[in-house]
Amino acid sequence: MTMSSVASVCVMALLTFQGVYADEWNVTYPSESICVVVGDSVDMSCSYTYPPEVTIKQAYWTKLDSGDHPDLRGDPQYRDRIVITQYATKQCDLRIRSVTLLDAGKYYCSFTTHTEGQQWIGKPGVDLHVRDAPHIPSVSISPSGDIVEGTDVTLTCKNRSDLPVQSYNWYKRVNTTHLHLGTGNPYTIKDIAPEDNGEYFCRSGYEFGNKYSCTVRLQVFSEEKSSIMAAVIPVFVCGPLALLTVVFLLRRKCLKGVLAKRDEQDASGNIRGNPDTILMIPVHPSQNPNTSQPDAVYQSLNPNTTQPDAVYQSLNPNTTQPDAVYQSLNPNTTQPDASAHE
Structure with missing residues (x-):
């Protein structure tokens, strides 16, 4: 394979070890630019060739193109999220899980040989672009x-x-x-x-x-269904209001009837006001309902049917005659004849 043909299908190595020519080393990246979103997984791959005099000790992936080219498996940022697989067919794959924005950048295949201190890296590598994940529309x-x-x-x-x-x-x-x-x-x-x-x-x-x-x-x-729905909705809304209105009117009519009947009874001479309050009026022994006729009961209880003199005569001392009050109590009011007779 000539230099021109190698350059058309692969990426040439940067470094040449002592006794090894550059045209005997090459690395091919199937995709040199990859774009992923945050949270996804991404796969990268490289295939390589090397001189027969060289023995590859390890193939791995790195993110630094200078210095010691450290293996990503030793980086705390990637340690638990990457898998690197080396195949006997001179291929090395990299998988990164749960990609983050910090993962963006250049990735390279790198090699170490059995000769101490010898490392080799292939360029230009893979350019990884990371984007924020789009929201669900x-x-x-x-x-x-x-x-x-x-x-x-x-x-x-x-x-x-x-x-x-x-x-x-x-x-x-x-x-x-x-x-x-x-x-x-x-x-x-x-x-x-x-x-x-x-x-x-x-x-x-x-x-x-x-x-x-x-x-x-x-x-x-x-x-047709749309028209029916337009008619049914007001019925569901107004129906309960109409029912409440009917109940209110019926109750009001019934209440008016009760009041009218009560007024009629009051006009005919029945008891007015609260019956409990009226029954608490003190009753003179002579007005005991057990000894009087029904007419006399109402006559003694209903102030509208009794004469004012009759009501106050037994209750108000101001309405009795002085002689009647003191005659039995005051000795000065007794007759001389009665005292002498005794």
Whole structure:
């Protein structure tokens, strides 16, 4: 293999060991630039050749192109996240899991030989680009609310990522399959019909992958059902209010009847006010209802049916005659004849 042919298919080695020519060393990188998002895994690979006089002790990957070219497996940043595999077919692979923004940079295949202190590195290596992971897109429906048959409905795929979106694709879920509807954003369904009912979602395509939205459900109503719903909703809202109004009016009417009957009884001479309060009025022994006629009971209890003199005569001492009060108590008021007679 000549120098020109090697240069066309591989990357030449930087260093030449004593007694070894540069055209006998070469490294090939299948991909010299890779782009991934945060959290993903990435694979890199290199294949190499070396002079027959040289024995390769170890092939590994490094991130430094100068100095001692340390093995990534000894770096705390990568120790638990990488796997390096060396094959007998003169190939060495690197896998990095859970990529972070700090992982961006150049990676190189490097070799050590059985000759102490001899190292060899192949350039230009692999350039790793790391981007923030895009967010899951969402889908909005316009117009909002009930979708009536015959209208145009627009679906919009919304992305919150700063990464450029290269393509949009729309799908409808049909049983266990996904029916591809079209591309572009937004996506419009013309003259929608009941058979368009179902779940829809979008796919946002990026340079290094795709993101799918959650599904949204589209419910189409016919014009007749839409009119029925418009009539039923006021009934559900106004029905309870009407029932409460009827109950209030009936109660008010009943209350008026009770009051009217009470007024009628009051007009005919029945007891007014609170019966409990009236029954607490002291009753003179002569007004005991057990010894009087029914007419006399009400006559003694109802102030409207008794004469003022009769009420106060037995209760108010101011209404009795002085002679009657003191005659039995005051000795000065007794008759001389009665005293002498004794």
